[in-house]
Amino acid sequence: MISHLPILQVIVPLMAAPICLLLKRSQLVWLFSLFASAIAFIISVLLLQQVMTSGVISYELGGWEAPWGIEYRIDKLNAFLLLIISAISTVVLIAAQTSIEKEIPKEKHTLFYILYLLSLTGMLGIVSTGDAFNVFVFLEISSLSAYALIALGQDRRALWASYQYLIMGTIGATFILIGIGLMYQMTGTLNMQDLSQRLPEVAQTRTVFTAFAFVIVGVCLKLALFPLHLWLPNAYAYAPSIVTAFFAATATKVAIYLLIRFTFTVFGLSFSFTTLPLQGLFLLLGLTGIFVASSAAIYQNNVKHVFAYSSIAQVGYIIVGLSTSTITGLTATLLHLFNHALMKSAIFLALGAVVYRLGNVQLSSFNGLGRQMPLTMAAIVIGGLSLIGVPLTVGFVSKWYLLTALLEKGWWPVAILILLGSLLAVIYVWRIVEAAYFKKPLADSVPVKEAPLFFLIPIWLLITANIYFGIDTRLSLQVASAAAQSLFGVSP
Amino acid sequence: MKDLFAVVMLLGIYSLLSASFFVAMDAVDVAFTEAAVGAGISTLLMLVVITMTGRSEKTTRHKPWLALLVVVFTGGVLIYGTFDMPYFGIADAPIHSHVAPRYINESMKEIGIPNIVTSVLASYRAFDTFGEVVVIFTAGIGVMALLSVGRRPEEDEKTTAINDSMHEEYLVIRIVTKMLIPFILLYALYVQFHGDFGPGGGFQAGVIFAAAIILYTMLFGLTTARKVINQSFIQFIAAAGVLLYGCVGIVSMLNGANFFDYNVLASDPVAGQHLGILLIEWGVGCTVASVMIMIFFNFAGRREMQQNNEKVNNIEGDSL
Amino acid sequence: MIIGLFNDWVVVVLMMIGLYIVIAHGNLIKKIVGLAIFQTSVFILYISMANVEGGSAPILAEGIKQFSNPLPHVLILTAIVVGVATTALGLALVVRIKEAYGSIEEEDIQHLDNKTQDETEIQATEGDQS
Structure with missing residues (x-):
């Protein structure tokens, strides 16, 4: 069975989804999805172990060898991503039953879990496949389920946000489809490994430039890279809390994975960063993204909006890391992928707990909440500190590596700008801390109790991980730097 | 065109025309699907939706210049990309010589269906x-x-x-x-x-x-x-x-x-x-x-x- | 060259018409129509690259040597299905939006949203003062 792990990774949640439709009873479906997600998590741990010890795993679907059939190709990079996605998904699912009880009508609970599992399947599929067209298919599975999940939000604005996301997402996916088509036309193959060998021959043609441009723009639409981020804040703010916690931690990560995969593996480092001005472009867009989004976060009154904008800013940091195109820079990027997933899922889950008790997340409702929901608010504060990059949290580790990478390159002005960007994060986190701990509750507000246990367990699991990986960085750093080195073709 | 009913019917016709184009290009399976899905199912769904949402469009069009700019730019990049493409219908283009020949030559032996x-x-x-x-x-x-x-x-x-x-x-x-x-x-x-x-x-x-x-x-x-x-x-x-x-x-x-x-x-x-x-x-x-x-x-x-x-x-x- | 690439240029024009409709039109159904045109044009791009001069449909039969490339056909079969799935979901959203907002024009919806946004903010500031 061990040799089938790569496909089981995707098939387990996939087959669980239709089975859920047959099970019907929502309690049962919840347990079953949790079970499926946990199995996916265990598989990803085993896969990562296997990859770290014995190198790349290739799995030929249907038994047809690579360029003719579809190949699953697990290297250090995607094993790392698989671990992040399935871990977050499992932890978030623990709180799902409690949270959607208040946010989604009873008869739709089963459908919610099916869509959740399908979305998980889509993301795992994108990450594990080694075939360019297969990426498109699984991208659509994850996007279609994402649109439906977001539209399940209570507010009517969720519908509008989901529609906008659908339009932008479909344009993005179609751009990727065009790009893949052009690449296929020039090389005659769809397998990524085969593409990377055959593309250099035709790298100087205008068609390949165009293909590259379309793939990158399409991925950046999904990634919500500034200035293509407009769909994101509302989608995150009005989606059901569980969905936000899951997507904020994973969806953009998968898009970043695609970006790395296409720029580094398929098109090759020298083509992406030397022949084309991608480096400057990424640096510029990343930095503008950090500042525009962080400043926007300061002026939001809906706390979910605050952290949604902060997500766009974090994408900015990740892209700046990529733009250095050095091993340290890429390590910082990968570390930040992992760390950001930990902090954002914790924060959004905590916000979900606030929604559960209060029914909204307006900043004014947070007044005095520090005393009423101490554990939940403490989690938000630690998550916020991690976002800022305070020592002893994971945020510090990845910022540290990012700064090292920038200084190695001699880009000290950029490093200063990054530090300034963190100051903006201090401001928007402080507004929440101020409301929660230093303001009195509104006169007409009803006192609330601490969040239920099913919220506190996953939240504090994630927060503990936030601190643990902030102090003991061996595990995450080892994997991240090994993955970065293998992308640069250096054997560790 | 303000009448959405006409718009949807035209879309159906467009699908049907592209289906016949697919036949001309020897892609019979695709043509079949496009005719059934594009011209059939999706047109039908759109008509159902129009009966629920009203069939006329408001006249205002927002951001036409921005849209035109985006479209012209994207189109320009694509046209630029076409210049190095293999010409239409040429049999020795890379697309026909790398992966595809195996499907054509071996599939009868390996799978056994025409x-x-x-x-x-x-x-x-x-x-x-x-x-x-x-x-x-x-x-x-x-x-x-x-x-x-x-x-x-x-x-x-x-x-x-x-x-x-x-x-x-x-x-x-x-x-x-x-x-x-x-x-x-x-x-x-x-x-x-x-x-x-x-x-x-x-x-x-x-x-x-x-x-x-x-x-x-x-x-x-x-x-x-x-x-x-x-x-x-x-x-x-x-x-x-x-x-x-x-x-x-x-x-x-x-x-x-x-x-x-x-x-x-x-x-x-x-x-x-x-x-x-x-x-x-x-x-x-x-x-x-x-x-x-x-x-x-x-x-x-x-x-x-x-x-x-x-x-x-x-x-x-x-x-x- | 003109004949060799003419097909591609027509496809590009079709695609851009679709994309223009998506961006410039405020009506939600029309946007979905635009998306459908955009996607269908991409299908044409794939299918025309599969064509071989003098080839026939990729169904094996006696006496035929030259076939069109079957792989793009397979890819596009998948893409058509994805297209109709997106259309169905988009239309379902439009129906719900019509019920929730009473309109399917982008401007009206944005206007209504801004109003609700303002109202919550006013409530929030009032709450702060009290």
């Missing part, structure tokens, strides 16, 4: 097709999550009465359709089994099958159709299709080969391939047909609910 598109779709790239089935399944679940309405039995009685009286007007159409439906269903089965030899296969068959049911629903009313085909039964079939497809893969895995390796399904590899393709085509057909019906039922059910609400409102308004 339609190469079916061999590639169902065996060489079976996983893509599996993904495609899951996409359709996702869409069905998504539409259900958005549009499903809880049904109350006592209301059904009333609507049946209304529907019955309404449909007596179309007596000729009803009788002709009743005669046609068995033939459409038979044709769907033919397409399902003929996919190995000519254009067709599970997907097209599923759409045609769904079309027959939808036709029936349109003429005899949703309630009558629901009596014939029960909602949870459709859901069951949709899930079963995906599971059947996946289980073929799992069985080959249990037999010691890779996922979707049909060679091990029977003692002879070619017979195994036949069996595998037959089974997964059934999976595709079941899921596609039931999801299409499910989507249509949900749209139509929503529409019925809206109309009932309006009626109730009107009656209340009158009594005041």
Whole structure:
């Protein structure tokens, strides 16, 4: 069975989804999805172990060898991503039953879990496949389920946000489809490994430039890279809390994975960063993204909006890391992928707990909440500190590596700008801390109790991980730097 | 064009024209699907939606310059990209000389069916097709999550009465359709089994099958159709299709080969391939047909609910 | 060259018409129509690259040597399905939006949203003062 792990990774949640439709009873479906997600998590741990010890795993679907059939190709990079996605998904699912009880009508609970599992399947599929067209298919599975999940939000604005996301997402996916088509036309193959060998021959043609441009723009639409981020804040703010916690931690990560995969593996480092001005472009867009989004976060009154904008800013940091195109820079990027997933899922889950008790997340409702929901608010504060990059949290580790990478390159002005960007994060986190701990509750507000246990367990699991990986960085750093080195073709 | 009805009909015509273009380009399978889906199902869905949302568009158009700029720029990049493309129809372009020749030359020996598109779709790239089935399944679940309405039995009685009286007007159409439906269903089965030899296969068959049911629903009313085909039964079939497809893969895995390796399904590899393709085509057909019906039922059910609400409102308004 | 690439240029023009409709039109159904045109044009791009001069449909038969490339056909079969799935979901959203907002024009919806946004903010500031 061990040799089938790569496909089981995707098939387990996939087959669980239709089975859920047959099970019907929502309690049962919840347990079953949790079970499926946990199995996916265990598989990803085993896969990562296997990859770290014995190198790349290739799995030929249907038994047809690579360029003719579809190949699953697990290297250090995607094993790392698989671990992040399935871990977050499992932890978030623990709180799902409690949270959607208040946010989604009873008869739709089963459908919610099916869509959740399908979305998980889509993301795992994108990450594990080694075939360019297969990426498109699984991208659509994850996007279609994402649109439906977001539209399940209570507010009517969720519908509008989901529609906008659908339009932008479909344009993005179609751009990727065009790009893949052009690449296929020039090389005659769809397998990524085969593409990377055959593309250099035709790298100087205008068609390949165009293909590259379309793939990158399409991925950046999904990634919500500034200035293509407009769909994101509302989608995150009005989606059901569980969905936000899951997507904020994973969806953009998968898009970043695609970006790395296409720029580094398929098109090759020298083509992406030397022949084309991608480096400057990424640096510029990343930095503008950090500042525009962080400043926007300061002026939001809906706390979910605050952290949604902060997500766009974090994408900015990740892209700046990529733009250095050095091993340290890429390590910082990968570390930040992992760390950001930990902090954002914790924060959004905590916000979900606030929604559960209060029914909204307006900043004014947070007044005095520090005393009423101490554990939940403490989690938000630690998550916020991690976002800022305070020592002893994971945020510090990845910022540290990012700064090292920038200084190695001699880009000290950029490093200063990054530090300034963190100051903006201090401001928007402080507004929440101020409301929660230093303001009195509104006169007409009803006192609330601490969040239920099913919220506190996953939240504090994630927060503990936030601190643990902030102090003991061996595990995450080892994997991240090994993955970065293998992308640069250096054997560790 | 402000009239959305005209817009939708033109879109249908565009789909049909591109389907005939596909025939001219020798892509018969694709043409078949495009005609059934683009010109058929999606036009139909759009028409249903227009009856719910109104058929005229407001005149204002926002950001036309920005849009034009984006479009001209993107188009420019694409045109720029075309200059180094291999010319149209040239036989030694890279696309025809790297991966494809194996499909053309070896598929008869390896898979044993004449339609190469079916061999590639169902065996060489079976996983893509599996993904495609899951996409359709996702869409069905998504539409259900958005549009499903809880049904109350006592209301059904009333609507049946209304529907019955309404449909007596179309007596000729009803009788002709009743005669046609068995033939459409038979044709769907033919397409399902003929996919190995000519254009067709599970997907097209599923759409045609769904079309027959939808036709029936349109003429005899949703309630009558629901009596014939029960909602949870459709859901069951949709899930079963995906599971059947996946289980073929799992069985080959249990037999010691890779996922979707049909060679091990029977003692002879070619017979195994036949069996595998037959089974997964059934999976595709079941899921596609039931999801299409499910989507249509949900749209139509929503529409019925809206109309009932309006009626109730009107009656209340009158009594005041 | 003109004949060799003419097909591609027509496809590009079709695609851009679709994309223009998506961006410039405020009506939600029309946007979905635009998306459908955009996607269908991409299908044409794939299918025309599969064509071989003098080839025939990729169904093996006696006496035929030259076939069109079957792989793009397979890819596009999948893409058509994805397209109709997206359309169905988009239309379902439009129906719900019409119910929730009473309009399917982008401007009206944005206007209504801004109003609700303002109202919540006013409530929030009032709450702070009290």
